[in-house]
Amino acid sequence: MTDFPADSVLVLLEVTPDGALAKTNAGLLGAATGIGSPVALLVAPADSHATLAQGAAALGAGTVLTADADPGALIVPIVDALAAASELVHPVAVLASHSVEGRDAAARFAARTGAAVSVDAVAVERDDEGIVAHHSVFGGAYTTVSAATFAAPVVTVRQGAVDARAEPVATPAVSALQVQASGRPAAAVESFEPLEAASSRPDLRGAAKVVSGGRGLGSADKFALVDQLADALGAAVGASRAAVDAGYIPQSHQVGQTGVSVSPQLYVALGISGAIQHKAGMQTAKTIVAINKDADAPIFDIADFGVVGDVFTVVPQLIAALEAKSK
């Protein structure tokens, strides 16, 4: 295969350490389809290429280039594959997930090729002059639009931020990519410990509803109240940094400046005062509900519905009322 459409968008698929397609790929391919023809790059163990390529096609990848992964070498093999794919495809843009691995690979690729980078985009679009990326910055207080002065930009896309989905492709064109190893030094990956088995709850990133708990929950045991309301609403579970620092819940649930930024339809803050760093991660939610004992908590300044009260009496009543209505 030598011909690629002039509007090819090279998408670095995100593959999880256990060898599956990450959930972020649907948004990546959705975003790519909005600005051109997606060409997906799959860097994964050879025996999974066929299955994962089919999976990528179901998310809209009409063309899939495959390359072997080297799980023992950090990032460099992915960058080598990305460089080879870019040289072959001559894309109008390169998209990657703004995950730890995606942004590492995108960063090195941009440094190697001298490309302009647009980071943590919440949307991409094409205008008369090329590809532009939209960003939500300073915790959503501002929106900006960035573009490359010329040439194909490298854009990392915020996880869960793009709702657009591409039409499935029944039979993708799959071909093996020839990759010349760059020989750049890479750190050795000696072992990997997966996060504890994910629950049946939705992922925090991209969730339509999020229930978060703060220090007001008082203990790790009592934090279960957050889980209960999340399950009643079908929501993901988040937390303030204070709750994470107090050990109520792992850091991966932290919402805020230094945690995950969420933009759900509904955000419920339980026992969270609303420090500016927490607001920076959730203030773009469509509807915000807050329950807090302290009537002066700053979270009430941005809440659409605020309850001054004890979470341990209000929330059980709320759950009971929701269950009664659903019957």
Next chain:
Amino acid sequence: MNIVVLIKEVPDTYGDRALSLETGLADREAVDAVLDEVDERALEAVLAYADEHPQTNIVLMTMAPESAMATVRKALALGASSAVHISDELLLGADLTLTAEVLAAALKRTGFDLVIAGEKSTDGSAGMLPAMLAELLDAPQLTSLSAVTIADDRVAGTRSTEYGTATVSAPLPAVVSLTEALPAARIASFKGVMAAKKKPVETLTAADLGVDAERYDVPRSIVVSAAERPPRAAGVKIVDEGDAGTQLAEYLIANRLA
């Protein structure tokens, strides 16, 4: 062992940070400028190593306007023997690719066994510079580490990602980025503050580093527009009188959120 710690002055996240709608750049007047907390933690990790290994030479490096000198001195007060401050009006608004080029040139000039940075700044939040530097310096990258062990000839650590944690290691020289999971920085002593005033700070421009900041033949990322999101208004606020849970359920159901 020569360790360079990259530091960044950022708008304090405890204030209402502002963006200039004209330039799309951070408004440095809006709130106090502080040393980014994640950089303080990265510096602390290096200082803790140096406490045990007195032969360690720690150099702080930053690319920032002239006004950031006060922050550089504050960081020097915590420890470190000297600093390199790249300050050049031509670098105002430099994108990541140019910033990486400048810092890589400065790191080559200063020399290093280990480059350590915070995982990502609280203002730009890109988290990409350390990986870019590793590429440009032809050094292994150990990014997003939530724990780090420095040995004489290698560095190892725990890399935290969305999917789990990996144990990674590499021989020196290497580029490392550390997360905010690391311990908070020590408090500067009075002695440290006094000593910081006398520590050498080398000031460099892009030209000093052989970098042309005004090239138009290479692509740059630019902000084409910026807008402020309208502030959120507070909505209904009720005090629980025994039925707040029920009222909230009704609100959620009426708004199709339950």
